[in-house]
Amino acid sequence: MELIITEKNNAARRIADILSDGGASTERDAGVNVYEWGGKRCVGLSGHVVGVDFPAEYSDWRDVEPAELVHADVTKTATKEDIVNVLQRLAERADDVVIATDYDREGELIGKEAYELVREVNEDAPIKRVRFSSITENEVKTAFADPDDLDFDLAAAGEARQTIDLVWGAALTRFLSLSARQTGGDFISVGRVQTPTLKLIVDKEREIEAFEPDDYWELFADLAKDDAEFEAQYFYLDDEGNEAERVWNEADAEAAFDVLRDAADAVVESVRRRTRTDDPPAPFNTTQYIRAASSLGYAAGRAMSIAEDLYTAGYITYPRTDNTVYPDDLDPAELLDTLSANPHFGDDAETLLDADDLTPTEGDEETTDHPPIHPTADMPDRGDLSEDEWEVYELVVRRFFATLADPAEWAHLRVVADCEGLQLKANGRRLLDEGYHAVYPYFGTDENHVPAVEEGDVLDVSDARIEAKQTQPPRRYGQSRLIETMEDMGIGTKATRHNTIEKLYDRGYIEDDPPKPTRLAMAVVEAAEEYADMLVSEEMTAELEADMAAIASGEKTYDEVTQESRDLLDRIFDSLGESREEVGTHLQESLKADKTLGPCPDCGETLLIRKSRQGSFFVGCDGYPDCEFTLPLPDTGEPVVLDSECDDHGLHEVKMLAGRNTFVHGCPLCRAEEADDADEPVLGPCPECGHEHDGELRIKTLRNGNRLVGCSRYPDCEYSLPLPRHGDIEITDESCDEHGLPKLVVHDEGDDPWELGCPICNFAEYQERQQNRGLEALDGVGAKTAEKLEAAGVSSVGDLADVEPEALADEVDGVSADRVREWQAKAD
DNA sequence: GCAAGGTC
Incomplete structure (x- = not known):
């Protein structure tokens, strides 16, 4: 039996498919896919399956001087035991072994790690190495026809x-x-x-x-030829003969302003017309993809996790790549043809196909391991992706389009005019041919209109402005x-x-x-x-x-x-x-400074942000246990101490970081005083801590406008029930038989009042309804996906909450564990 | 409980 080892499952599947001409069958062993056909087995690792570490006697930080680690042994141990076990079971029975990990330094090292695992259980089987730069039929078959040996020197470089x-x-x-x-x-x-x-x-x-800011001034004048008005800026030549717009001296600026304000006309000194070519961007490597996604508002980590999901589902190519040159085996016309069937961007694909020339742009870096990021021929339906996933998918598709599109053409017009001895300039920009911008709308194409004037024209000066500015610190x-x-x-x-x-x-x-x-x-x-x-x-x-x-x-x-x-x-x-x-x-000292708010109003010691045993944040005194002063913090997000201080208490303000829901909480003492003043209506004893600590349930309005029924002992007791965001809440005289709380009625503008009832019963009913919803109620689950999940026995949101993400991902094609976790979070 | 590099 021949054993083929790849760097990841995905590569194993595709290589098996190529070498078996589609005839390979899949067997699962301890969650690891093994592909089999005619006396061959192919298994994918998961990157490094062994890791380096120090021997166990170095693991206690207190017993070992850090300097001792400098000369400690470094050992390798299995970190992915299931994969190692499957690999070694297969290796025992192998007559020969082929290592087909990625064609780069880390791939050579991962290959050597596999080599050593094989040798532990099989001393004799020959172990060869194949190298190919993309998983295509031609390259893979050529490489397997003439295998090479492992490069132990290259692997040793990685080990160093x-x-x-x-x-x-x-x-x-x-x-x-x-x-x-x-x-x-x-x-x-x-x-x-x-x-x-x-x-x-x-x-x-x-x-x-x-940074210390400097003052400067800039001057502008509105010029007009006939009825066409445009803005021009004052400039002068500095000591080195360079064009400068900033005037560093107020008296000079004011003097120039007086001239411009009183001037009636300006004479055109020079006109320069130029056409500029604006080339389409290069294909996406990881960094440029992250940059583009970031301009859509995605943080780097989020952008990568979405790209990984799209890759796992088969919609885009591998998202971790340095390559900015499409490989030879990518046929742009064929891929465009497939994408042209899409209702959302098919028309753009058609337009590109109509062009006579389809030569893609190229970046500087041509590596061999993976292609630049581009869409695959497997297209998702709009409903199969969440909104974010779809936005990112469309970005990748449109970038692919852009790399095949024509350059844009701009007309530039530069006008310089003399106004009473002062020089004014205007730079116009007009898009002559939108080129790739038509299919890639992510770059700005703002125009600045300057009318066609000629040398010697006399222009009206209709208005003059002076703007006082300051230099800004670096961003x-x-x-x-x-x-x-x-x-x-x-x-x-x-x-x-x-x-x-x-x-x-x-x-x-x-x-x-x-x-x-x-x-x-x-x-x-x-x-x-x-x-x-x-x-x-x-x-x-x-x-x-x-x-x-x-x-x-x-x-x-x-x-x-x-x-x-x-x-x-x-x-x-x-x-x-x-x-x-x-x-x-x-x-x-620095650690403490990051958490310091200011003086404690009770004892004068320092107030610090602390974390409770339950993991929630609150403000406590550094003098604890002598001083027990505390203040609550909101329960959403991570608190950050801002530079700004509260005028009343001399405490630093606090910002709560919670992704898109980030907000400034302000001075925690002010907030606590406001809450005391708010006169929160009391409903009854807290079911969690009422008999023990006299906590009572109140109706609270949070800083972000959300309302809830919460315990008065928050943050010590975190019991809470949700309330609707809109409408006045009436507390009726009728009370719930089961929980003893008053029933609530909501009066929303325009709508009839509706009975919410006992807030505990209401929340329980709500949870049950949520559990029984169909899967398509979740953002990101389309009809196609819902069908696949149902086949796996998951048919409601409640079912989804009970599954193990990894297990479900294994069972359902094109669904990653991360995606399942995302749904579970949404279902919550 | 340490890093950085693969991959999910």
Whole structure:
């Protein structure tokens, strides 16, 4: 039996399909697909199925000096045991083995990991390696006809990266965490990729903090030829002879303004007409896709997760790619022809097909592992996708269209006029031929109309304006620009850059969007700059890349490279040793600064944002347990301390981060006082804590306008029931037999009053109705998908809540576990 | 409880 091993299940399925001419059958073993045909078996891994780590005796942070990790052994253990077991069971019976992992460095390493797992159970079978740059019939068959050997040097290069990343990351992370006495779950993490990324954000913040604005003035005049009026701007030539619009001196600006205001006409000095070609964009690689999705409002992580879902469902190609050149085997006309059947963008596909030339644009990077992101021939129906998924899918389709479309043509018109010795200019822009913009409406095509004037024309000056302005601090990096910068610097990979940014959020280093660094982040970068400069610069990656190239070409060995790196880290620990206290204190102070609101009104100590045992946030006093002062915080989102302070209490205001529902809560003390004043109507004792703590149920209106029945002891008791958002709520004299609460009636404008009844009964009925809804009630479940789910025994929203996402995803084609989880969240 | 890199 021949065993073929690929990097992922998807590749296994397609390769089996090609090599068996469609005749392969699928067998599931412990959740792993094995494809079989004529004496062959093909199985997909899930990327790395083994991971590097230190031996168990190093796992207790308190018992091991971080510096000891520098020279600790690094071992490999199985991380995907089911896959390893299936692989080894198959390998035992294999007469020969072919490794068909991705054609790149990490793929070679994953291949070597498979090689070693096979050798553990089978010493003799020959193990070959095939390489192909895209999974097409021609390439795959050619590669399998003439297999090669594994490149152990290339794999060793990858192993050196693994070891160096682990040793540096783990040793320094432990050192910083222990020095700041972070004994709980929150550790202070650093690494070769995340720390230089964080430094980018921190450096920008330093520029912003150091920025001092300058005043300047700009002047404008309205010019007219006949009835056509247009705006022109004053400019002059600066000391270096460059055109400048900003006037840095108020007296000069006012003097120029006086001239323009009093002037009656201006004479056209020069007119320049030009035609500009505006080329269509290159095909999508991961970074450019994230950038485009970000202009539609999707954060990087969200954009990637939607793309992964669309890929798993088969609608677009693999979303993790650096490639910006379509491979030869992609036939644009054929794909356009398929897409032309779509009711939403079929017409655009037809128009493109009518053109005589269908040469796609190309980017700079041509890699061999995956094509640029483009739609596949398998088209979803509108109802099969959620709104977000459809928006992203259409983006990918339209980008594909754009790469095949004609350039746009712009007419530029530049007019310079003299007004009493002052120069005025106007730049007009008109779209002559919309070209690719017709099929790709995501770029702006604003025009600026300047009438056709000729040299020597005398124009009326109808109005003059002076605008006082200030220079602005640099802008923070947005997530997509951060990812582009990381790509330029060569840090991270297409598959990990967005994860790195998520990690910075999770670790409490950045907040908000665009991300702003916390005090902790500033302190971590400062510590790294002072003691481990290598770690915060992109140089570490650059040197590692050079070393990896040397290992791959046989000039250096794994041992030499990792030893050099360990020696360097040793020296860093030597200098860190004496400064442990100092570094720790600074980190601790910064941690606290991120959570500090201001003085406690009861005892004068400091109020801090804390987290309750139930996981909800509240404001507590640093003097606890001597001072028990607390204030509630909203239960939606994560609190962030803003720079702005409340005038009444001197406390920092709080913002609640909750994605699209993010809002500014303000001063928690003001909010608490308002709530006390609000005179919330009382319904009765809280069923959860009424007899024990005298909590009572009240009707509350939240800051975001939502209303609910909640316990007066919130946040200590979190019992709550929903109420409708609109209408006046009347509390009747009639009460519920079962729960003893008064029945409620809602009076909404225009509508007849309706009886909501007992809020507990009402909520129970509501939940039951929700459970019994059909699946198509959920956003993102179309008729096609609902049918597939029903076949798997899931026919109502309630059924969906009970399923295991992975199990359902395995059972139903084209449905990912993430997508199931998304539905479950919506069903809640 | 450490990193970064695959993949889901």
